[in-house]
Amino acid sequence: MRLLTAVLLLLAPCMGWAQSPPTLEQADTDWNRLRLHGDAQALAPLLADDWLLTHSDGRIQHKADYLQELATRQRRNTRIDNEDVQVRRYGDTAVITGTSVQAAVSDGKPWEGRFRFTRVWVQRDGHWQMVASHSSRLAEAAP
Numbered sequence: 001m002r003l004l005t006a007v008l009l010l011l012a013p014c015m016g017w018a019q020s021p022p023t024l025e026q027a028d029t030d031w032n033r034l035r036l037h038g039d040a041q042a043l044a045p046l047l048a049d050d051w052l053l054t055h056s057d058g059r060i061q062h063k064a065d066y067l068q069e070l071a072t073r074q075r076r077n078t079r080i081d082n083e084d085v086q087v088r089r090y091g092d093t094a095v096i097t098g099t100s101v102q103a104a105v106s107d108g109k110p111w112e113g114r115f116r117f118t119r120v121w122v123q124r125d126g127h128w129q130m131v132a133s134h135s136s137r138l139a140e141a142a143p
Contacts (some may be wrong), residue, residue: 009057020074024094025122027128031119032080040071048122048129056115079103079112100135114138133135 009074019073022030027046034043051063061069069075085098103112115135121128 021127024089024096024123024128027085027121027130028096031130032082035070035077038073038076039072040067043067043070043133046128048124048131051130052132054132054134056113056135061113064132072085075104075106077104083119094121094123094128096121099138119142 006063019128029077031043031046031070032102034046046084047063047067049063051066053061053066056063079102083099083101088095088097098117100115100117101113102115103110115137117133119130119134120132123129124130
């Protein structure tokens, strides 16, 4: 019996028993971390298939396009620091808002800025997925 218990404990990580699905807060942290690392493959399950990103310039981007841009390194985030983050839950839905200080290179052009963001997450089968994200660039402070 001890041998069986030991074997089951060793196999548990392989069978997915050792880790529960990430919490909402962990999923949101992973969203930023995986973008910094350019890990499109690990980021994909965090985004719903119909996920929509509305950029600060009004441009809309779908999941497949965003992940391809990230995977091909057309976009490389070099800094993502969030401030004033607030989480509001509504059952299986959550809205996360805050301020993000970002720097990146897109199509070979570096940029940086401060943005207000809104992210909408939905819990499906115990897993959090982002369904929408929007950012608005904040005006530069006057000298």
